[in-house]
Amino acid sequence: MSERSEFWGRHLAAIDAEGLSTSAYAQREGLAVASLYWWRRRLQADKPQRLVTRGGGGFVPVTVASPAHVSGRAVVVAGGVRVELDRLPNPEWLAALSGALARGVR
Template sequence: MATRAEWSERVERWKQSGLSAKAFAGLEGLKVQSLYWWTSRLRTSSGAALQSTPPRFLPVRVVKSPQAHPARVGVAPSPAIAAGIELALPNGCIVRVQEDFDATTLARLLRVAGGTGAC
């Protein structure tokens, strides 16, 4: 069973991730109800809201692509939409993701790369 400190860290990672509670819980193998319960419990016991980085906006640049159709989730990749998504992170790293990527693997990769300073 996870300790209060472990849950505090999980809740903070969720807040930092920008993911919905359902998405984060799924990636971490948690029950979404547990995530909500601990968020409430930690907020109540500390007497204040959890500390988290305020949201900020990043520039977005739309680039024309030779794609015939925009990428759609759940559609098998075709040559016309095989390009997928490209993320340019604030630290200069670029992450290219094909349409049929595995969300769990991508989340783990970004978490590990972010924790090591590699990205």
């Protein structure tokens, strides 16, 4: 690590340790905020990335609940009536239902 990297690395470590905002630390130390952010990105990019896994392989058990009601098909016909069916009906039957609803027959 170069002298410059160490210099900025110490400042970034101090920011983390003190819990100050980057701008407050920069103002107190007489440093440019933009330089601190630039060095933070640069030093992070130089670090090797590690995957963190927990326990046995990173899998967790999941329980999937079945939905309360699942309809196979839903058709909205005349008058905004929603008809839910397990499968689509005969087109002639659907046309007759739609026509009857349009005429006001219930």
